[in-house]
Amino acid sequence: xxxxxxxxxxxxxxxxxxxxxxxxxxxxxxxxxxxxxxxxxxxxxxxxxxxxxxxxxxxxxxxxxxxxxxxxxxxxxxxxxxxxxxxxxxxxxxxxxxxxxxxxxxxxxxxxxxxxxxxxxxxxxxxxxxxxxxxxxxxxxxxxxxxxxxxxxxxxxxxxxxxxxxxxxxxxxxxxxxxxxxxxxxxxxxxxxxxxxxxxxxxxxxxxxxxxxxxxxxxxxxxxxxxxxxxxxxxxxxxxxxxxxxxxxxxxxxxxxxxxxxxxxxxxxxxxxxxxxxxxxxxxxxxxxxxxxxxxxxxxxxxxxxxxxxxxxxxxxxxxxxxxxxxxxxxxxxxxxxxxxxxxxxxxxxxxxxxxxxxxxxxxxxxxxxxxxxxxxxxxxxxxxxxxxxxxxxxxxxxxxxxxxxxxxxxxxxxxxxxxxxxxxxxxxxxxxxxxxxxxxxxxxxxxxxxxxxxxxxxxxxxxxxxxxxxxxx
Amino acid sequence: xxxxxxxxxxxxxxxxxxxxxxxxxxxxxxxxxxxxxxxxxxxxxxxxxxxxxxxxxxxxxxxxxxxxxxxxxxxxxxxxxxxxxxxxxxxxxxxxxxxxxxxxxxxxxxxxxxxxxxxxxxxxxxxxxxxxxxxxxxxxxxxxxxxxxxxxxxxxxxxxxxxxxxxxxxxxxxxxxxxxxxxxxxxxxxxxxxxxxxxxxxxxxxxxxxxxxxxxxxxxxxxxxxxxxxxxxxxxxxxxxxxxxxxxxxxxxxxxxxxxxxxxxxxxxxxxxxxxxxxxxxxxxxxxxxxxxxxxxxxxxxxxxxxxxxxxxxxxxxxxxx
Numbered sequence: 001x002x003x004x005x006x007x008x009x010x011x012x013x014x015x016x017x018x019x020x021x022x023x024x025x026x027x028x029x030x031x032x033x034x035x036x037x038x039x040x041x042x043x044x045x046x047x048x049x050x051x052x053x054x055x056x057x058x059x060x061x062x063x064x065x066x067x068x069x070x071x072x073x074x075x076x077x078x079x080x081x082x083x084x085x086x087x088x089x090x091x092x093x094x095x096x097x098x099x100x101x102x103x104x105x106x107x108x109x110x111x112x113x114x115x116x117x118x119x120x121x122x123x124x125x126x127x128x129x130x131x132x133x134x135x136x137x138x139x140x141x142x143x144x145x146x147x148x149x150x151x152x153x154x155x156x157x158x159x160x161x162x163x164x165x166x167x168x169x170x171x172x173x174x175x176x177x178x179x180x181x182x183x184x185x186x187x188x189x190x191x192x193x194x195x196x197x198x199x200x201x202x203x204x205x206x207x208x209x210x211x212x213x214x215x216x217x218x219x220x221x222x223x224x225x226x227x228x229x230x231x232x233x234x235x236x237x238x239x240x241x242x243x244x245x246x247x248x249x250x251x252x253x254x255x256x257x258x259x260x261x262x263x264x265x266x267x268x269x270x271x272x273x274x275x276x277x278x279x280x281x282x283x284x285x286x287x288x289x290x291x292x293x294x295x296x297x298x299x300x301x302x303x304x305x306x307x308x309x310x311x312x313x314x315x316x317x318x319x320x321x322x323x324x325x326x327x328x329x330x331x332x333x334x335x336x337x338x339x340x341x342x343x344x345x346x347x348x349x350x351x352x353x354x355x356x357x358x359x360x361x362x363x364x365x366x367x368x369x370x371x372x373x374x375x376x377x378x379x380x381x382x383x384x385x386x387x388x389x390x391x392x393x394x395x396x397x398x399x400x401x402x403x404x405x406x407x408x409x410x411x412x413x414x415x416x417x418x419x420x421x422x423x424x425x426x427x428x429x430x431x432x433x434x435x436x437x438x439x440x441x442x443x444x445x446x447x448x449x450x451x452x453x454x455x456x457x458x459x460x461x462x463x464x465x466x467x468x469x470x471x472x473x474x
Numbered sequence: 475x476x477x478x479x480x481x482x483x484x485x486x487x488x489x490x491x492x493x494x495x496x497x498x499x500x501x502x503x504x505x506x507x508x509x510x511x512x513x514x515x516x517x518x519x520x521x522x523x524x525x526x527x528x529x530x531x532x533x534x535x536x537x538x539x540x541x542x543x544x545x546x547x548x549x550x551x552x553x554x555x556x557x558x559x560x561x562x563x564x565x566x567x568x569x570x571x572x573x574x575x576x577x578x579x580x581x582x583x584x585x586x587x588x589x590x591x592x593x594x595x596x597x598x599x600x601x602x603x604x605x606x607x608x609x610x611x612x613x614x615x616x617x618x619x620x621x622x623x624x625x626x627x628x629x630x631x632x633x634x635x636x637x638x639x640x641x642x643x644x645x646x647x648x649x650x651x652x653x654x655x656x657x658x659x660x661x662x663x664x665x666x667x668x669x670x671x672x673x674x675x676x677x678x679x680x681x682x683x684x685x686x687x688x689x690x691x692x693x694x695x696x697x698x699x700x701x702x703x704x705x706x707x708x709x710x711x712x713x714x715x716x717x718x719x720x721x722x723x724x725x726x727x728x729x730x731x732x733x734x735x736x737x738x739x740x741x742x743x744x745x746x747x748x749x750x751x752x753x754x755x756x757x758x759x760x761x762x763x764x765x766x767x768x769x770x771x772x773x774x775x776x777x778x779x780x781x782x783x784x785x786x787x788x789x790x791x792x793x794x795x796x
Binding site (some may be wrong): 055238245264 | 475476477478480566569570571572573574577580581584585588638642735737793
């Protein structure tokens, strides 16, 4: 069968060892795929795609002046994470979230970590995600990051690293849930045989995470979306629907006497908790960007007074800063007295002279990213860039060194992926979703993003990446 | 319920109702044209007059050939009421309130939209294959449109709670339906007969019959009346309390839905939208078809449309603009 030609010599493959034998957790999947055969696999793949299209599970792409609605390319061959590996990852993620939350609380209040000399003050204060308006804030239950999507990658040796923390408005959990539904229909026989850990209860958990932020016994909860043209709009409406809460836009809201209301057919109605999917600085034109058309005047003041809970709390963007990211092992050590369970990717800070020199001399071997970028924009992958592109990028770095970090090019692990009528190796990352309510919950699995172009390391959906279902076996 | 959501639910249903009506209009006119021979005048322009979009049409098309009218009413993206635009807008509204409707409803609408989008592309790219636009494929397409709209209604009915969302759905649906019934009756005003002697002729009756069919009313009409007669057709489509496309029926549904969304129990002040509907409905119920014909049917239908617009404006004022 066509899997026989699969190339396993290039780095770490999730399914096959270098010698070409399937890893233990994939044995059943492999034999099932062989018995189905290529034609059947392709048939099931195309019916899965049809189902996604008719469900309208799409994201919006911009470009050429016209917006396009696309389905996220979906690959039917799942990625499997063995249980023992998962348990370690789960511990590591919990540790990271607890430490980052303590960091946020500290940095907007006592700033002990700065005073103790662990992180230089200028790094904090020069971060675009650091909002001085949040100084002195103490959000309900001391929780800042209620929802996190942390990106993990395996290197060429198979070791998991944290690539970045997404603590503002991480997207993608709706694809995890929808992909799983489609997979259950596509391969019912696999679900019968394998003990795959469930993810369907995520919306309920998210809802209780939000309820945890208020003392109201029957709170009014809303998901706040920038609107139908936002690239993650599908997810916003999906989550509101699955949680059974309101989906609101800025124009639906209004603040009076520091209380947030929504405009309903029966007049104004008070809102208690808002899961916002809109960036900090667009939230409130009175406090942050005055030009924001998406925001609601006075909402930040209402939040400060404790009249509405916001998830995630404003100000968490500081921990998304990739320079701060490089300090997370120290942050864990400082607040928890523990070593980081999941290592970071080695990171060079261009604001440090020694690092900058190294980056400029070795740019052809490095990935350089803006400290506050997202979606794979504004970065350079040294080995894939032309000489000229490298030179141009060096100029950018020198103009704004604080804003750039560099990392070695990781040879991300690969997973067999159906490409046209063949199975080929494609690079992947993994974004598990973490909820911080009464306790920290890590969704078993997460979103596996796939770089669909051969050899490509860019997995972002905005750059043509796809996704796979991720199975943690119980 | 959010005012924005209420408005989107309302429009989503208006657009679906409009698409369904257009599909029926075109199909019936198509069937009628097959019954007529070449000596009779062109029957396609009245369709455009009926929908109120003659101005847009005349700017773009030279003459009302079957092909141009059909293209205009089905796929033209410059015609705000073309079937394509209606379904696209209904789906956009649905997308913006996705969390308020059921997944089956969304699937029906989304698949409907994807189908029309593909069909439209093929239709526009292959002008030669469609001839005069009266191919067999057209009838199938229109029947698909009609069925999809009805599937949407059925799916709504059986998969969402009959609460506020539902009541605003009915408001949109019945307001649009009442408007379209007046327009279809008015179509007879625009269809010219070759001469005055033809009043009451086979051709005249054939045209009246086709109006009944355009509202899918001919069978129900036949159950109640013995033969095709203009006055009785008007009576049926305006005043019949039981037929779901008659003006009185639609207004009654609007009155009931308004009562539900207003949340006003006895003793509380009613809102202006409710007042407008009840007053007008009482007036209509006191009319009889002869008094209508005395005023002139065309003028009378104009009045109904004005009243419906007034009611629509009051609904907007009361519920969508807070």
